[in-house]
Amino acid sequence: MKHWICSIIMLSISTLAHAIDIQSDTIYPKVKLETTMGNIVVELDRKRAPITVDNFLTYVVKGHYDNTLFHRVIPEFVVQGGGLNPKLEEKPTDKPIINESGNGLSNGLGTIAMAREDDPHSATAQFYFNVGDNTRLDPSKRRWGYAVFGEVVEGMEVLEAMSMVETQINTKLGWADFPVKEIILTKATLLPRQ
Structure with a gap:
């Protein structure tokens, strides 16, 4: 039953990939993230995290x-985004x-991974960058981890600068570690095949 469900999910993602042209035949697609602090380029690993990569690219x-x-x-932990617009509304x-944290990729410095809730299979759109070696976020025999699906190949200095900004508790949301001066991801672009 579990294998059957996974097959249906993989087929659905594959169909969606072809329908919206997310380079489903490219094993290591790249995405450019233009931010108010500079640009970051990530290379994604579809070989090890096919579901996660296709989800992100969608x-x-x-x-x-x-x-x-x-x-x-x-600082020295994570920079997370992908879920809120500038009006502080969740998108x-x-x-x-499905959680692909057992794919052999580790939450090392400069990698990109999916954020999730306590449910291991709850990741949707939010992602985070590891700005430290966070192997404690990897899976173990007793628990699910957080799925890594790529790494920064350009703009690591931008990410490091982001990780050092001043933060506060956002009074509207009640969230800690919120940047005092907003950092906006202005545009994410799937780069052409090379």
């Missing part, structure tokens, strides 16, 4: 990430995806 191509906030910044998302 949001990229649909324009979901354009004009969103990086809303959680913790609507598609259904959650």
Whole structure:
């Protein structure tokens, strides 16, 4: 039964990938993230995280990430975004995806991974960058981890600068680690095949 459900999900994602042209035949697609602090380019690993990469690229191509906030910044830990617009409203998302944290990729410095809630299969659109070696976020024999699906290949200095901004508790949302001066992801673009 579990294998059957996974097959249906993979078929659905594959069909969606072809329908919206997310380069489903490219193993290591690249995405450019233009932010108010500079540009970051990530290379994604479809070989190890096919569901996660296709999910992320679907949001990229649909324009979901354009004009969103990086809303959680913790030095030497993570920089997280992909879920809020500048009015502090959560953006609507598609259904959650299966957790691919057991794919052999680790939450090391400069990697990109999916944010989620306590439910291991609750990741939708929010993602985070590791700005430290966060192997404690990897899976173990007793728990699910957080799925890494790529790494920064350009703009690491931008990410490091983001990780050092001043933060506060956002009074409207009640969230800690919120940048005092907003950091906006102005545009996410799937780069052409090379």
